[in-house]
Amino acid sequence: MKLQHGLGGLEGLEGFPLDYEKRVFVEDWEKRIFGIHAAMMGLSASLRDSVPGYDLDAVPTTFNTTWTWAHLRSGAEAMHPFEYFKFRYYEKWLGGISAYLVEQGYLTQEELDAATERFREQPQAQLPDRDAEAVDEQVLDYLRRGDTPRRGPATPAFAVGDEVVVRNPPATEHTRLPGYLRGHRGRVERVFEGNYSYFVSTGGDGLGQPMSVYIVRFEPDELWGEETERAAGPLYAELYETYLSAGSTRDGNR
Known part of the structure; x- marks a missing residue:
């Protein structure tokens, strides 16, 4: 199920008007x-x-x-x-x-x-x-x-260079997982220092308790397939560990 706040990559929205308003406050x-x-x-x-x-x-x-x-x-x-x-x-x-x-x-x-x-x-x-x-x-x-959601040292399950697959958790009232990444493969580019909490529990989505956060690189062909534009560059996403599962590593092992 696509949630109304996670429609990135959804097909069939070409007719919807786009608002390029750049002012932070209009009123x-x-x-x-x-x-x-x-x-x-x-x-x-x-x-x-x-x-x-x-x-x-x-x-x-x-x-x-x-x-x-x-x-x-x-x-x-x-x-x-x-x-x-x-x-x-x-x-x-x-x-x-x-x-x-x-x-x-x-x-x-x-x-x-x-x-x-x-x-x-x-x-x-x-x-x-x-x-x-x-x-x-x-x-x-x-x-x-300011403040910080950082809670203690990092305890990552993945390392830089690991291939990961984005999970497809049940849709809940709130998520931090872009819908267009679900089910796709990427590679860990960075592991953030520390574990990070999320102040509300999203239930089946998995957020709540402190966990590691990663920057994951996705190749454009992986995400968009035949719709990929020429000379398209990679996409980088910050993802909580609960949204990732292990893919194959660089040497092909699991």
Whole structure:
């Protein structure tokens, strides 16, 4: 099954319009959505484990759960496919953030609907004004220092030069595996230092616990067959170990 957020390489999409918009933010409200996401990242409970020194207990906020890029992606990608294709990029972000806040009990759907209706009727209405100096300081500290999903030393099952085959795990609500790579052979070009966690479990997809990550090289003929363009170069993909199985090595052994 192809998921709506993993259509790369799917045939029959020639008639769909392409948008080459290069601006990061097209509307002012998109900047606010990005800011909300950044603030949630800077207050996420996951920072207690990723980087020492974030004093989250000193920040006067009721936000006390984990929010990462994984949650943003999985929330947006859980949207109904028709809704996913209908909305713009930051509208998908807004959908994922809103669903998360309701799911975690920070607000109710009724409160969200009422606020939406209020600002539709009064677009210039003032937003709630709260003393957020300590929150701002924490978010700025996060933006300066960041965090990391790295968890301990690497324990790779594959080495540089190994041939691997991309697995075809069951489709779930979220994946980091491009659909067009499934079932294809590639060769390991690099093994990243350290194991890397993924902050949400994708169930049958295999992501969640820390594991090794690789850069895998795919030859164009392997991926596109007779449709390969002349002088096409190789494709490189960063893939979690759970997405790979052993192929033949350089000397032909398994």
